[in-house]
Amino acid sequence: MDIRLGNGFDVHAFEEGDHVVLCGVKVPHDKALKGHSDADVGMHAITDAIYGALAEGDIGRHFPPSDPQWKGAASEIFLKHAVLLAREKGFEISNIDCTLICERPKVGPHATAMMDALAQITGMAMDRISVKATTSERLGFTGREEGIAAIATATLVKP
Ligand SMILES: Nc1ccn([C@@H]2O[C@H](COP(=O)(O)O)[C@@H](O)[C@H]2O)c(=O)n1
Numbered sequence: 001m002d003i004r005l006g007n008g009f010d011v012h013a014f015e016e017g018d019h020v021v022l023c024g025v026k027v028p029h030d031k032a033l034k035g036h037s038d039a040d041v042g043m044h045a046i047t048d049a050i051y052g053a054l055a056e057g058d059i060g061r062h063f064p065p066s067d068p069q070w071k072g073a074a075s076e077i078f079l080k081h082a083v084l085l086a087r088e089k090g091f092e093i094s095n096i097d098c099t100l101i102c103e104r105p106k107v108g109p110h111a112t113a114m115m116d117a118l119a120q121i122t123g124m125a126m127d128r129i130s131v132k133a134t135t136s137e138r139l140g141f142t143g144r145e146e147g148i149a150a151i152a153t154a155t156l157v158k159p
């Protein structure tokens with residue numbers, strides 16, 4: 001059996017706006033996240049965790065930020081690609097765990113919807129997907145509400 005662990009980390013800065021997209025869910029907020037794509041920081045970290053487990057580089061290698069094709073793209077495109085690549089290489093994704101780091105918005109009320117969205121996109125069972133959150137106790141750039149950070153791990157198994 002071949003068991004792989006991957007990690008991913010991403011940050012997006014806030015800009016003016018009225019919602020953020022986190023793990024596939026549109027969450028009303030008094031700011032938006034800035035990015036070449038929809039800036040779904042959680043989904044980017046998860047996608048990078050899968051690429052990492054496969055030793056397939058990172059999201060920017062597969063979807064360069066310099067490519068206008070990805071301007072405003074829905075980040076499920078990136079996650080679906082990583083999942084497909086894993087399956088093509090004979091791996092099943094055993095679990096995904098993602099932590100969103102921000103003071104606001106509060107993630108708790110949206111966590112189930114986020115896990116449901118990730119289950120739909122990946123084809124994984126809900127009980128293998130975890131989305132949670134922490135503040136940084138008002139410290140650093142997340143504490144100053146300048147942006148949101150996300151960290152993720154993924155375990156891949158080839159029987
Ligand atoms: N954006 C966030 C941040 C935190 N939570 C929830 O609050 C709990 C306490 O956060 P601390 O940083 O004070 O440990 C945390 O465990 C989450 O359940 C949240 O929902 N959204």
Ligand SMILES: C[C@@]1(CO)OP(=O)(O)OP(=O)(O)OC[C@H]1O
Nearest residue numbers: 035036037059060063064065070
């Ligand atoms: C997702 C991509 C797509 O162009 O762009 P961004 O939305 O800016 O996201 P980031 O995590 O900064 O970089 C990775 C890029 O591949």
